[in-house]
Amino acid sequence: MVNVLRLSDVSYVRNGRPILDGVDWSVDDSERWVILGPNGAGKTTLMKLATANDFPTSGTVDVLDHRLGRVDVFELRSRIGFVSSATGRRIPPSEKVRDLVLTAARSVEGRWNEHYDDIDVRQADRIIAEWDLTELAEQAYGTLSDGERKRALIARAVMTDPELLLLDEPSASLDLGARERLLQMLSGFAQSPYSPAMIIVTHHVEEIPPGFTHVLMLRDGRVEAAGPIAETLTAENLEATFGMPFDLMVANSRYAAIARP
Numbered sequence: 001m002v003n004v005l006r007l008s009d010v011s012y013v014r015n016g017r018p019i020l021d022g023v024d025w026s027v028d029d030s031e032r033w034v035i036l037g038p039n040g041a042g043k044t045t046l047m048k049l050a051t052a053n054d055f056p057t058s059g060t061v062d063v064l065d066h067r068l069g070r071v072d073v074f075e076l077r078s079r080i081g082f083v084s085s086a087t088g089r090r091i092p093p094s095e096k097v098r099d100l101v102l103t104a105a106r107s108v109e110g111r112w113n114e115h116y117d118d119i120d121v122r123q124a125d126r127i128i129a130e131w132d133l134t135e136l137a138e139q140a141y142g143t144l145s146d147g148e149r150k151r152a153l154i155a156r157a158v159m160t161d162p163e164l165l166l167l168d169e170p171s172a173s174l175d176l177g178a179r180e181r182l183l184q185m186l187s188g189f190a191q192s193p194y195s196p197a198m199i200i201v202t203h204h205v206e207e208i209p210p211g212f213t214h215v216l217m218l219r220d221g222r223v224e225a226a227g228p229i230a231e232t233l234t235a236e237n238l239e240a241t242f243g244m245p246f247d248l249m250v251a252n253s254r255y256a257a258i259a260r261p
């Protein structure tokens with residue numbers, strides 16, 4: 001097992017307010033983590049640290065065995081895949097899906113005159129098929145549905161064989177069918193031994209793909225609970241995290257929560 005992320009006593013303070021407070025968290029390469037928490041809990045801030053896009057106010061963050069503050073973050077970021085709603089906004093609407101995935105090999109957004117090796121083209125086509133995008137490969141990104149866009153962005157993120165893949169609310173705004181299709185694909189990907197360590201952020205237990213192994217529950221910048229999902233994702237911990245009582249159901253390795261009357 002190789003450690004890919006370690007936060008030790010991390011605090012992140014802005015305007016005198018602790019947005020993250022005393023966070024300890026460790027992720028190994030075989031693990032698939034869900035970060036669960038209400039609006040404003042600090043999930044996005046945690047993602048910024050894990051993707052080497054920000055620095056803690058105090059404590060230490062080690063990403064892929066490098067301590068933030070002592071490493072070239074640009075080199076480090078090239079080893080991390082990250083998809084958030086902001087990622088999609090940077091993609092030129094006219095970019096074709098095949099080029100969107102292929103250009104990740106050169107870390108550019110928008111195809112110009114770069115040369116791509118056959119191995120890159122084959123890798124892009126394989127990943128496009130894996131994420132069920134073959135029929136859309138010649139279609140412009142701006143014309144895709146939300147669900148198709150999410151799959152295209154994830155395909156782009158995995159094109160560079162990242163050692164850590166982070167997805168910020170991958171199924172937000174998707175309709176039921178698109179959400180379920182994406183969850184099935186994420187579940188398959190999560191269960192492959194060849195996949196990198198994965199972290200997804202969500203507000204909803206219904207959006208946890210089977211195969212995810214661990215959960216970190218965050219409230220007001222503090223870790224409410226963290227550990228293997230089967231023993232950590234409990235009605236008690238949900239109540240502590242979201243501040244109200246829930247009935248938690250598990251069926252077919254999927255979770256559902258409804259407020260207790």
Ligand SMILES: Nc1ncnc2c1ncn2[C@@H]1O[C@H](COP(=O)(O)OP(=O)(O)OP(=O)(O)O)[C@@H](O)[C@H]1O
Pocket residue numbers: 014015019037038039040041042043044045046203
């Ligand atoms: N740079 C900043 N300066 C001041 N406040 C900040 C800054 N960054 C985040 N915050 C505040 O910290 C809190 C946590 O923000 P964050 O975006 O990490 O939460 P979140 O869990 O991702 O929320 P959501 O689920 O709504 O996306 C919020 O109240 C936010 O306003």
